[in-house]
Amino acid sequence: xxxxxxxxxxxxxxxxxxxxxxxxxxxxxxxxxxxxxxxxxxxxxxxxxxxxxxxxxxxxxxxxxxxxxxxxxxxxxxxxxxxxxxxxxxxxxxxxxxxxxxxxxxxxxxxxxxxxxxxxxxxxxxxxxxxxxxxxxxxxxxxxxxxxxxxxxxxxxxx
Amino acid sequence: xxxxxxxxxxxxxxxxxxxxxxxxxxxxxxxxxxxxxxxxxxxxxxxxxxxxxxxxxxxxxxxxxxxxxxxxxxxxxxxxxxxxxxxxxxxxxxxxxxxxxxxxxxxxxxxxxxxxxxxxxxxxxxxxxxxxxxxxxxxxxxxxxxxxxxxxxxxxxxxxxxxxxxxxxxxxxxxxxxxxxxxxxxxxxxxxxxxxxxxxxxxxxxxxxxxxxxxxxxxxxxxxxxxxxxxxxxxxxxxxxxxxxxxxxxxxxxxxxxxxxxxxxxxxxxxxxxxxxxxxxxxxxxxxxxxxxxxxxxxxxxxxxxxxxxxxxxxxxx
Numbered sequence: 001x002x003x004x005x006x007x008x009x010x011x012x013x014x015x016x017x018x019x020x021x022x023x024x025x026x027x028x029x030x031x032x033x034x035x036x037x038x039x040x041x042x043x044x045x046x047x048x049x050x051x052x053x054x055x056x057x058x059x060x061x062x063x064x065x066x067x068x069x070x071x072x073x074x075x076x077x078x079x080x081x082x083x084x085x086x087x088x089x090x091x092x093x094x095x096x097x098x099x100x101x102x103x104x105x106x107x108x109x110x111x112x113x114x115x116x117x118x119x120x121x122x123x124x125x126x127x128x129x130x131x132x133x134x135x136x137x138x139x140x141x142x143x144x145x146x147x148x149x150x151x152x153x154x155x156x157x158x159x
Numbered sequence: 160x161x162x163x164x165x166x167x168x169x170x171x172x173x174x175x176x177x178x179x180x181x182x183x184x185x186x187x188x189x190x191x192x193x194x195x196x197x198x199x200x201x202x203x204x205x206x207x208x209x210x211x212x213x214x215x216x217x218x219x220x221x222x223x224x225x226x227x228x229x230x231x232x233x234x235x236x237x238x239x240x241x242x243x244x245x246x247x248x249x250x251x252x253x254x255x256x257x258x259x260x261x262x263x264x265x266x267x268x269x270x271x272x273x274x275x276x277x278x279x280x281x282x283x284x285x286x287x288x289x290x291x292x293x294x295x296x297x298x299x300x301x302x303x304x305x306x307x308x309x310x311x312x313x314x315x316x317x318x319x320x321x322x323x324x325x326x327x328x329x330x331x332x333x334x335x336x337x338x339x340x341x342x343x344x345x346x347x348x349x350x351x352x353x354x355x356x357x358x359x360x361x362x363x364x365x366x367x368x369x370x371x372x373x374x375x376x377x378x379x380x381x382x383x384x385x386x387x388x389x390x391x392x393x394x395x396x397x398x399x400x401x402x403x404x405x406x407x408x409x410x411x412x413x414x415x416x417x418x419x420x421x422x423x424x425x426x427x428x429x430x431x432x433x434x435x436x437x438x439x440x441x442x443x444x445x446x447x448x449x450x451x452x453x454x455x456x457x458x459x460x461x462x463x464x465x466x467x468x469x470x471x472x473x474x475x476x477x
Binding site (some may be wrong): 002018019020022025041042043046049055056057062063065066097109127128130131132134 | 189190191192194195197205218221222225226228229238240242267290291292293294296297373377380
């Protein structure tokens with residue numbers, strides 16, 4: 001067993017886990033943060049995407065031990081003080097989800113994209129989410145949702 | 160959760176054939192137990208490798224090894240995590256007449272490198288079609304080369320451009336070309352207490368390189384892929400490198416390289432060289448296509464890669 005300390009959504013979390021514990025299971029089973037979805041488990045589908053030091057990673061293919069000492073952001077960390085992230089609001093406005101399984105991963109990748117490129121083209125959005133699968137095939141509305149987020153600030157969401 | 164008929168491999172994709180209904184197909188999705196160590200420097204990693212012996216394996220970005228471990232195709236007793244070396248070994252820099260790439264440079268960094276886009280466009284070409292953007296945030300060039308998957312792209316890239324692999328052990332460094340480094344599918348010349356630390360690529364005057372790949376969908380393993388590097392001298396080809404991926408070719412296509420050297424570049428010449436390269440490959444029929452189709456694709460892609468590499472050498476295309 002090893003001790004792992006990860007800053008998750010600005011809160012330091014320490015647990016003692018087996019070295020083979022995958023990050024997705026650490027988040028879901030140890031911390032109870034079930035917003036990170038466990039999908040294909042083969043780094044194909046992207047349902048488990050979280051931000052590690054600001055970069056989207058597939059948490060089914062990262063050890064919790066590797067993430068120790070790093071800062072993570074999960075879907076639970078997108079909303080701040082009751083105010084949705086523009087990405088979340090965009091998915092609501094533009095119907096960016098049907099079943100919702102891919103949504104947390106899609107939103108985190110969108111957040112990371114917009115942090116680096118605040119005004120992405122539709123092509124850039126499509127490229128950014130190309131490692132993630134929406135089995136409802138709702139890609140068009142996902143792209144629109146991310147566009148909406150690019151065009152609206154947090155202040156606008158608050159109002 | 161595992162797709163039927165195929166298994167997971169490097170970058171989480173699906174190179175292995177697995178019998179439907181077998182134990183593996185029901186998918187053991189958690190690695191077998193192992194002891195975990197975290198290396199804080201190259202020397203520390205080498206010391207751990209020496210102390211823990213051949214049952215220890217290095218974990219770089221994890222996108223080849225962890226999927227293998229989930230399927231119990233790899234069951235190391237110890238994992239030595241070298242993620243912390245991404246600073247020390249994450250770089251792309253020009254050194255005299257070489258470009259030097261640190262083994263822990265991530266795919267994303269290779270794709271975004273202006274230096275590579277300008278001087279070694281074959282890497283940029285390949286990185287655009289390796290896995291997907293999220294996987295590229297973790298996977299490393301060293302991890303990919305050491306996995307030595309026969310369908311992996313960077314092995315062919317390095318072979319085509321004549322890259323040298325810098326391998327460090329307790330006793331110092333040795334430098335191997337891809338012919339010596341690559342020992343067959345999933346096998347390299349790296350010893351149990353050694354690690355790949357750097358990739359050195361010679362940069363020649365009036366040279367260009369390109370990578371062409373056909374895959375079934377974005378981010379998939381290649382059906383077939385071809386890398387080419389050309390340098391020109393007084394209007395003729397002074398040096399040529401050709402390497403194929405995913406079609407059971409030798410590390411480099413020596414015979415077709417020889418056809419090119421000393422000749423002025425032309426479409427007819429490229430067709431001839433491409434046919435030779437494809438003829439020498441040994442693709443297998445699988446879910447990605449028949450052997451005949453793959454050989455055809457390999458020839459077409461070799462031709463295109465040669466034409467693009469030459470256009471770049473002439474400054475006609477970036």
